[in-house]
Amino acid sequence: MQTILSLQNITKQYPGVTALKNFSLDIREGEIHALLGENGAGKSTLIKVISGAIAPDDGTIYFTRSRNEYNQLNPSLAKDEGVEVIYQEFNLIDSLTAAENICLGEKYGRLVNYEIMKKKAADIFKQFNIDINPTALVSELSTAQQQIVEIAKAVSRDANILIMDEPSASLSVSEVKCLFEIIYKLKEKGVTIIYISHIIDEIFEIADRVTVMRDGNYIDTKNTSNTSRKELINLMVGRELKETYPERDTSSQEVMLEVKNLYGNGVKDISFAVKKGEILGLSGLVGAGRTEAARVIFGAEEKESGQIFINGKQVMINKPEDAIKLGIGYIPEDRKKQGCFLEKNVRWNISFANLKNISHYLIVNQKKEEQTAEKYKELLNIKTPSLYQIVKNLSGGNQQKVVLAKTLAVNSEIIIFDEPTRGIDVGTKQEIYELMCELSKQGIAIIMISSDMEEILGMSDRILVLTKGRIAGEVQKEDFSQDYILELASGN
Amino acid sequence: MYIKSLALDVLKKYAIILVLVGIIILFSLISPYFFSWRNLVNIFIQQSYVIIAALGLSFVMISGGMDLSIGYQISLVGVITAMSMVWFNLSIPVAIMLGIITGICLGLFNGLASITLKVHSLIITLGTMTIFQGISYIITNSNPIYGLASEFKFIGQGYILGIPFSVILMIIFALVASFILNKTYFGRYVYAIGGNEEAARLSGVNVKKMKLLIFSLSGLFVATAAIILVSRAGSATSATGVGTEFTCITAAVLGGVSFKGGSGKVWGVITGVLILGVLSNGMQIVGLGVYPQYIAKGLVLLGAVGFDTYQKTKKGKDNKILKNDNSKEITTV
Ligand SMILES: Nc1ncnc2c1ncn2[C@@H]1O[C@H](COP(=O)(O)OP(=O)(O)OP(=O)(O)O)[C@@H](O)[C@H]1O
Ligand SMILES: [Mg+2]
Numbered sequence: 001m002q003t004i005l006s007l008q009n010i011t012k013q014y015p016g017v018t019a020l021k022n023f024s025l026d027i028r029e030g031e032i033h034a035l036l037g038e039n040g041a042g043k044s045t046l047i048k049v050i051s052g053a054i055a056p057d058d059g060t061i062y063f064t065r066s067r068n069e070y071n072q073l074n075p076s077l078a079k080d081e082g083v084e085v086i087y088q089e090f091n092l093i094d095s096l097t098a099a100e101n102i103c104l105g106e107k108y109g110r111l112v113n114y115e116i117m118k119k120k121a122a123d124i125f126k127q128f129n130i131d132i133n134p135t136a137l138v139s140e141l142s143t144a145q146q147q148i149v150e151i152a153k154a155v156s157r158d159a160n161i162l163i164m165d166e167p168s169a170s171l172s173v174s175e176v177k178c179l180f181e182i183i184y185k186l187k188e189k190g191v192t193i194i195y196i197s198h199i200i201d202e203i204f205e206i207a208d209r210v211t212v213m214r215d216g217n218y219i220d221t222k223n224t225s226n227t228s229r230k231e232l233i234n235l236m237v238g239r240e241l242k243e244t245y246p247e248r249d250t251s252s253q254e255v256m257l258e259v260k261n262l263y264g265n266g267v268k269d270i271s272f273a274v275k276k277g278e279i280l281g282l283s284g285l286v287g288a289g290r291t292e293a294a295r296v297i298f299g300a301e302e303k304e305s306g307q308i309f310i311n312g313k314q315v316m317i318n319k320p321e322d323a324i325k326l327g328i329g330y331i332p333e334d335r336k337k338q339g340c341f342l343e344k345n346v347r348w349n350i351s352f353a354n355l356k357n358i359s360h361y362l363i364v365n366q367k368k369e370e371q372t373a374e375k376y377k378e379l380l381n382i383k384t385p386s387l388y389q390i391v392k393n394l395s396g397g398n399q400q401k402v403v404l405a406k407t408l409a410v411n412s413e414i415i416i417f418d419e420p421t422r423g424i425d426v427g428t429k430q431e432i433y434e435l436m437c438e439l440s441k442q443g444i445a446i447i448m449i450s451s452d453m454e455e456i457l458g459m460s461d462r463i464l465v466l467t468k469g470r471i472a473g474e475v476q477k478e479d480f481s482q483d484y485i486l487e488l489a490s491g492n
Numbered sequence: 493m494y495i496k497s498l499a500l501d502v503l504k505k506y507a508i509i510l511v512l513v514g515i516i517i518l519f520s521l522i523s524p525y526f527f528s529w530r531n532l533v534n535i536f537i538q539q540s541y542v543i544i545a546a547l548g549l550s551f552v553m554i555s556g557g558m559d560l561s562i563g564y565q566i567s568l569v570g571v572i573t574a575m576s577m578v579w580f581n582l583s584i585p586v587a588i589m590l591g592i593i594t595g596i597c598l599g600l601f602n603g604l605a606s607i608t609l610k611v612h613s614l615i616i617t618l619g620t621m622t623i624f625q626g627i628s629y630i631i632t633n634s635n636p637i638y639g640l641a642s643e644f645k646f647i648g649q650g651y652i653l654g655i656p657f658s659v660i661l662m663i664i665f666a667l668v669a670s671f672i673l674n675k676t677y678f679g680r681y682v683y684a685i686g687g688n689e690e691a692a693r694l695s696g697v698n699v700k701k702m703k704l705l706i707f708s709l710s711g712l713f714v715a716t717a718a719i720i721l722v723s724r725a726g727s728a729t730s731a732t733g734v735g736t737e738f739t740c741i742t743a744a745v746l747g748g749v750s751f752k753g754g755s756g757k758v759w760g761v762i763t764g765v766l767i768l769g770v771l772s773n774g775m776q777i778v779g780l781g782v783y784p785q786y787i788a789k790g791l792v793l794l795g796a797v798g799f800d801t802y803q804k805t806k807k808g809k810d811n812k813i814l815k816n817d818n819s820k821e822i823t824t825v
Contacts, residue, residue, distance in 0.1 A: 298694075300693070300694060319693075319698065320693055320694050320695070320696055321696045321697070321698045323696075324695075324696035325696075330694060332691075332694055337688075337690060337691075338688075338690050338691055338694055339691055339694075340688070340691060341683075341684060341687040341688050341691060341692075341754075342687070342688070343687055343754055343755065344683070344684075344687060344754075348680070352680065352684060352695055353695040353696055355677040355680055355681075356677060359676070359677050362675075362676035362677060362678055363675050363676055364675060364676065364677050364680065406695065407695075410696075
């Protein structure tokens with residue numbers, strides 16, 4: 001097969017970090033090429049170089065079709081070369097509708113034609129088998145729905161090279177399946193695809209070849225047909241990695257949090273209990289109401305009716321502040337909008353939710369602050385040149401770790417993890433699982449919302465499946481199976 | 493390479509201090525009267541109340557808000573303080589207390605209005621500004637209030653150990669503001685609300701309560717500024733202080749307080765006020781009237797903002813095609 005894009009000796013340095021070191025790679029025409037590497041390995045930086053979002057310090061980018069060689073691009077030049085990108089961080093305009101976002105920058109005749117736009121959007125949503133109103137404002141959509149709009153936007157344009165940076169991170173199994181179908185269709189049409197994901201099974205499922213990178217270096221490119229998960233992980237982290245879901249003793253019977261007949265924010269009649277030291281999984285399709293329910297419990301959205309009990313005592317939670325005072329921690333799903341303060345540094349972010357506890361009267365104890373930040377940086381493997389790097393400059397996965405650290409630094413008794421490992425590499429995932437087990441051993445009750453089926457099956461003691469805002473069923477550990485959960489989730 | 497970029501960073505960060513020094517040098521070269529101890533102290537006396545008011549505004553702006561009503565807050569506080577002393581014969585401390593409480597209440601009112609109406613404080617204070625104006629003029633009926641006690645005038649005109657009292661007050665308020673913003677969790681919350689209100693809320697910050705506190709604190713600073721100004725002028729009118737809001741906003745933006753919220757530093761705001769102050773003082777000494785001063789201030793602001801955006805977007809040029817083999821192809825075909 002012929003090369004369509006050739007990267008030669010690309011180098012990109014940031015203060016304190018070399019994001020790409022002398023990186024060379026040939027992408028073949030019509031292939032699905034996966035990029036794999038730990039958080040901060042330089043994947044997103046690489047694709048930003050290809051899309052012209054950033055300029056490399058050194059190296060060249062060569063497009064075979066046009067025979068153009070650049071030492072740096074800009075977004076409009078990259079578009080001219082047929083490059084379309086789905087970035088890891090969304091680039092949607094909140095105040096426009098889904099359809100308008102998808103068709104942004106396209107022209108149909110002289111005037112804006114809403115009918116064509118709506119139809120185009122509706123067609124793509126139908127392919128995904130997902131219920132998104134093309135005229136809904138993006139700000140009203142859930143994270144997964146926004147991801148699909150983002151995908152639709154890139155897919156709807158005629159690209160030669162389509163780059164997807166962790167498109168599946170916020171999707172659940174069934175949407176990922178639809179995504180793959182779309183990718184296959186594009187491949188048939190001859191589109192070349194560069195695909196980034198931390199979920200190795202996905203890479204085996206769709207990619208032809210996979211390139212592993214580590215600390216900005218090119219490590220190796222393999223055909224997916226003759227490599228193994230183990231080999232890839234080995235290349236990626238540079239050592240053997242034990243991948244297991246840690247064993248735990250789950251004998252506690254003491255109920256910690258109980259929710260009775262909860263209504264509000266689109267959820268209906270939710271009742272459940274979590275025991276001390278238990279990990280309760282919440283599963284369901286996109287829009288099933290998992291996050292919505294969590295936010296009502298946490299006081300982030302208004303409750304219409306229902307009761308919440310902690311340790312048997314009824315509590316009133318009207319705002320997040322109340323929930324936190326009662327010992328509930330919530331790790332939000334959207335790190336950029338709800339999780340971190342992008343313009344502030346790592347230390348500032350990690351200590352933020354815990355400030356009152358490390359303050360004497362009003363004064364923040366900066367030494368304790370430093371210690372907490374240092375501790376979580378080590379514990380969660382946050383890759384940053386220093387605690388004083390602003391969070392905006394971290395890689396996506398490392399931003400996610402900062403968000404985790406921020407909530408974990410407050411010693412809560414009940415913690416709600418909403419898509420905790422979204423965008424996090426295999427090695428660190430393992431560490432997060434161990435950390436969650438450690439917390440549960442200390443008697444902390446955990447509610448875990450996750451679209452990663454393997455993770456939720458591996459970590460939970462019990463799974464609640466939601467559909468359309470209601471509980472569709474409860475699955476005990478001995479009955480755990482992907483098919484059963486999917487069946488419940490689809491509402492049959 | 494990194495030393496160079498580090499040096500550039502430092503330069504960028506402290507650029508406005510260089511601007512201030514530059515203007516001072518410029519005026520010193522043009523006029524021998526400018527760079528005298530007396531004149532420099534004079535500038536500080538003139539600007540002390542503006543600095544205090546601008547610091548108050550900074551709390552609001554860092555938290556992502558805006559306050560256009562500062563000018564009429566000064567007017568109203570000044571009038572009420574003067575009225576208490578002159579018309580009701582209240583003692584000076586009581587009158588000052590009343591003035592300060594008025595300021596806090598006005599701030600609180602702004603805060604309450606913006607959280608209950610859920611509208612950006614820019615719009616809210618556009619409304620409250622005219623409300624405060626109306627109240628102030630109804631009280632004075634457009635007449636100045638004269639006859640303030642000389643003890644009261646000490647605040648704006650007196651000296652302690654050779655240092656103007658108003659400047660001492662200014663230094664105290666600057667230290668307090670700096671302490672609050674840098675050392676306390678309250679200060680962190682102010683930045684957090686401006687940086688990402690939703691993330692702050694989900695981290696347990698009571699955003700509504702914080703907004704009330706921030707506006708009240710701002711009101712306290714503005715009221716102090718008002719008392720200094722009235723004391724220095726020796727009388728109060730409803731027009732006293734009007735227009736200060738724009739000087740404060742200009743100074744804050746010059747000093748690096750972001751319009752979007754989330755960032756800003758006390759030293760930056762002070763430098764911003766001093767740049768404007770030196771500019772008008774210097775131009776006056778040089779013999780340029782008030783109108784050219786307006787133009788100069790506007791240009792300085794645009795220059796500073798332009799420099800900032802230029803720094804942020806200075807990348808992604810030179811995307812020239814290195815080489816294109818098509819030409820070769822055409823000749824071979
Ligand atoms: N604007 C920036 N300023 C400073 N450092 C940066 C900047 N952008 C990226 N980096 C650094 O470059 C390195 C590579 O980041 P990149 O985003 O490419 O990682 P990634 O492989 O995409 O990771 P992830 O899996 O977490 O998304 C990281 O160490 C990151 O901190
Ligand atoms: Mg990335």
